[in-house]
Amino acid sequence: xxxxxxxxxxxxxxxxxxxxxxxxxxxxxxxxxxxxxxxxxxxxxxxxxxxxxxxxxxxxxxxxxxxxxxxxxxxxxxxxxxxxxxxxxxxxxxxxxxxxxxxxxxxxxxxxxxxxxxxxxxxxxxxxxxxxxxxxxxxxxxxxxxxxxxxxxxxxxxxxxxxxxxxxxxxxxxxxxxxxxxxxxxxxxxxxxxxxxxxxxxxxxxxxxxxxxxxxxxxxxxxxxxxxxxxxxxxxxxxxxxxxxxxxxxxxxxxxxxxxxxxxxxxxxxxxxxxxxxxxxxxxxxxxxxxxxxxxxxxxxxxxxxxxxxxxxxxxxxxxxxxxxxxxxxxxxxxxxxxxxxxxxxxxxxxxxxxxxxxxxxxxxxxxxxxxxxxxxxxxxxxxxxxxxxxxxxxxxxxxxxxxxxxxxxxxxxxxxxxxxxxxxxxxxxxxxxxxxxxxxxxxxxxxxxxxxxxxxxxxxxxxxxxxxxxxxxxxxxxxxxxxxxxxxxxxxxxxxxxxxxxxxxxxxxxxxxxxxxxxxxxxxxxxxxxxxxxxxxxxxxxxxxxxxxxxxxxxxxxxxxxxxxxxxxx
Amino acid sequence: xxxxxxxxxxxxxxxxxxxxxxxxxxxxxxxxxxxxxxxxxxxxxxxxxxxxxxxxxxxxxxxxxxxxxxxxxxxxxxxxxxxxxxxxxxxxxxxxxxxxxxxxxxxxxxxxxxxxxxxxxxxxxxxxxxxxxxxxxxxxxxxxxxxxxxxxxxxxxxxxxxxxxxxxxxxxxxxxxxxxxxxxxxxxxxxxxxxxxxx
Numbered sequence: 001x002x003x004x005x006x007x008x009x010x011x012x013x014x015x016x017x018x019x020x021x022x023x024x025x026x027x028x029x030x031x032x033x034x035x036x037x038x039x040x041x042x043x044x045x046x047x048x049x050x051x052x053x054x055x056x057x058x059x060x061x062x063x064x065x066x067x068x069x070x071x072x073x074x075x076x077x078x079x080x081x082x083x084x085x086x087x088x089x090x091x092x093x094x095x096x097x098x099x100x101x102x103x104x105x106x107x108x109x110x111x112x113x114x115x116x117x118x119x120x121x122x123x124x125x126x127x128x129x130x131x132x133x134x135x136x137x138x139x140x141x142x143x144x145x146x147x148x149x150x151x152x153x154x155x156x157x158x159x160x161x162x163x164x165x166x167x168x169x170x171x172x173x174x175x176x177x178x179x180x181x182x183x184x185x186x187x188x189x190x191x192x193x194x195x196x197x198x199x200x201x202x203x204x205x206x207x208x209x210x211x212x213x214x215x216x217x218x219x220x221x222x223x224x225x226x227x228x229x230x231x232x233x234x235x236x237x238x239x240x241x242x243x244x245x246x247x248x249x250x251x252x253x254x255x256x257x258x259x260x261x262x263x264x265x266x267x268x269x270x271x272x273x274x275x276x277x278x279x280x281x282x283x284x285x286x287x288x289x290x291x292x293x294x295x296x297x298x299x300x301x302x303x304x305x306x307x308x309x310x311x312x313x314x315x316x317x318x319x320x321x322x323x324x325x326x327x328x329x330x331x332x333x334x335x336x337x338x339x340x341x342x343x344x345x346x347x348x349x350x351x352x353x354x355x356x357x358x359x360x361x362x363x364x365x366x367x368x369x370x371x372x373x374x375x376x377x378x379x380x381x382x383x384x385x386x387x388x389x390x391x392x393x394x395x396x397x398x399x400x401x402x403x404x405x406x407x408x409x410x411x412x413x414x415x416x417x418x419x420x421x422x423x424x425x426x427x428x429x430x431x432x433x434x435x436x437x438x439x440x441x442x443x444x445x446x447x448x449x450x451x452x453x454x455x456x457x458x459x460x461x462x463x464x465x466x467x468x469x470x471x472x473x474x475x476x477x478x479x480x481x482x483x484x485x486x487x488x489x490x491x492x493x494x495x496x497x498x499x500x501x502x503x504x505x506x507x508x509x510x511x512x513x514x515x516x517x518x519x520x521x522x523x524x525x526x527x528x529x530x531x532x533x534x535x536x537x538x539x540x541x542x543x544x545x546x547x548x549x550x551x552x553x554x555x556x557x558x559x560x561x562x563x564x565x566x567x568x569x570x571x
Numbered sequence: 572x573x574x575x576x577x578x579x580x581x582x583x584x585x586x587x588x589x590x591x592x593x594x595x596x597x598x599x600x601x602x603x604x605x606x607x608x609x610x611x612x613x614x615x616x617x618x619x620x621x622x623x624x625x626x627x628x629x630x631x632x633x634x635x636x637x638x639x640x641x642x643x644x645x646x647x648x649x650x651x652x653x654x655x656x657x658x659x660x661x662x663x664x665x666x667x668x669x670x671x672x673x674x675x676x677x678x679x680x681x682x683x684x685x686x687x688x689x690x691x692x693x694x695x696x697x698x699x700x701x702x703x704x705x706x707x708x709x710x711x712x713x714x715x716x717x718x719x720x721x722x723x724x725x726x727x728x729x730x731x732x733x734x735x736x737x738x739x740x741x742x743x744x745x746x747x748x749x750x751x752x753x754x755x756x757x758x759x760x761x762x763x764x765x766x767x768x769x770x
Binding site: 406 | 699
């Protein structure tokens, strides 16, 4: 049955020009928006090509430089290394850490040390960022800054490819909530990019790995090939992600995904704080910037050296100088490393695998060159060395471009696009019951597409209406999770509490779109009372949790749902 | 029920309490899954069979709800297996939908774990919505993949598979289906007068 649908084409049977031929006109571009660096790539008909910007760089610092002329037309393509560049304007960066977060989020709070203003009120609202332009604070949002950056990226790509770019596959951190993903989509829309797909960063790497395994099998003529289990550890400036994938025959099954917003940025801030505890205030923004760059360079050097001298010319006659050893660096960042270790251990547990099951360990991202990170990942996975077939800095963007080609329907005669990734959900999705408990309907690490249903009951006698509040997260308390939206089910047949049945169905498709369906059943039948509601989530936005509190205040528990005891469900 | 000979060579013993599976890791996994099942009742367990297209029209009253329903019905798996078995033998013209999870994967009931995984991958390439879109094959929908994945998730898990096999066998016993042919004659006990007395 399956054999008729796909055929395997062999390399030897096709000539070179046949292979270069099928390039659909509107192939999606792959974009890796990193916290500190960005890159973009596209399938050129035979392979993935990482594109360069006009300054011939393939990785572009994710900085937007606001210059003193209005409107902001300046755009920094270099980390402003020279003092003149820094003093010519103010840059905003690390937007990926800020996007879609509220100002009570610890990640936003830690961004207070950045050399631009992050305005927070601590009331659960979206933070504004502000940079001085012409000695006036200019306020903007993380989305806007990201959009400016993406628009520039798009323009560069269009210039390079001599055709308009419409669609893109972007890589995102695993720990991003659905609200954050929506914000990324909004930023893309502002830049004129249609998001074709958002894929978790390590799954893009998994795709690349599957492709390499598949090519190897075709070349070596090994038949269907062995199952390969790989752990992918991806750590950049902002996020640390782990994925476990099982690959065979061009199909990669993601077994588990886990990520936290911890990365090189945290290490950098720890070291700045350690070396120069008196720094970090907004008044000294320019020297703060200089300091940042100096410490960043020092950390990079520590990857190959055991000690380094940090020397900063603060341009006001003062020169700060400190030495930093690798041992110090590792001590100061001990907590970061412990978090990484826990992440890997938990991910293995989630996948129900042990280190012995792993065929390969793949380390990608900027932090993969930190010796301590390498050694801790390898020792936890009980491996001598990591997989070396993948460039750690281009892995994500190459994976994204490959996915872009596959999703755009491009085909390749050598079979290198004959791939399938079975993704999983990154967070549990469920509803609030019994006055505040969270009941997951679709659990974390469930293969998508997925559709699951649960039956709930009424919490009160003769309850005609129920409020369905949808959350995502892992906490057992609903309020500790992220609210995605809510809707009301009406027309529940009257009866004593616990007698009515309310069915809630959740559906996640391959594009990661969540739809929630809900409706009441007639008593003791399986027939629906009224047309079921279909709601696409998220419908709420960041910082809208208060409106549910308002609803709860108005209705109290009169509209609560209750979980059906498991034994009743079974019988 | 406990003494129904188990004709599947590599599935764990029926008795949940005493795991004697030789592979310790599989054993561990099975146990951890058991714990998981206790703490979190997973209603999707009966999903593949209660799906309208899959289960056939006989199980329950016609459903007005438009989403596939995994609502409780008495022993859904057993009924479904029996119902479609009956359909198959009574010459109903349209090709019967796959009646067991093994049929969904296109495998025989003695399939090894490796065969199950491999079959899942091959079928996924045909019916996963992403793959179907790029190969342009029509008719493949998310439902096909959901059904495939549900079958796979049960059969690839030793505990769930054993439970499913037991229910499948029990259903056949109830239907007084023709005497079973043991494929693995060496492993299955011969039925004799003495053993029959123990029922």
